[in-house]
Amino acid sequence: DAGITQSPRYKITETGRQVTLMCHQTWSHSYMFWYRQDLGHGLRLIYYSAAADITDKGEVPDGYVVSRSKTENFPLTLESATRSQTSVYFCATRGAVSYEQYFGPGTRLTVT
């Protein structure tokens, strides 16, 4: 099911570089989310969006920027990557009236 896709799937970058992770959905879901998954922490919410042009901070937003000019896209930008941002990043969507979220395949980011 290609309803939600993430790119790239793997990325290696250097400390201080800007990196953008892409998320695209074909379901026209209102809500979109960005999580990071780290051992021992489970999933932590970075940012979320309730609709186009509406975004809000999650649990761990520092060092990240998001935008949502179109319903189907929700890019996540690391303005100046740090080693602590090495993680697996998941994008998720949710419909307006349901509460379960649907996850993309993830992007494994390594910051050297």
Place this chain on the structure above:
Amino acid sequence: AQSVAQPEDQVNVAEGNPLTVKCTYSVSGNPYLFWYVQYPNRGLQFLLKYITGDNLVKGSYGFEAEFNKSQTSFHLKKPSALVSDSALYFCAVRDKGTDKLIFGTGTRLQVFP
């Protein structure tokens, strides 16, 4: 604050035996609860949810979960485990104040042949 706890980092079970993965929650009011599964190098997949109604909820792949209000638990169960059930399982609760999902730290299920 709303939260969920998964008290076991890992659960081991023999194929064919019943399995239980535990989850307890702390919320004000009636909880909205979810279970997800994550296979290696994949995103999380939605298994089932409890919003209201019957305390026994049936989901995908033969899994079910039992909501117990008095024990504030939402344990995931399956009558007969398969090796292919081996994965990481996450419990989650909806935070009513923000409408976001709060995830537990996950339980790794290992099913041995």
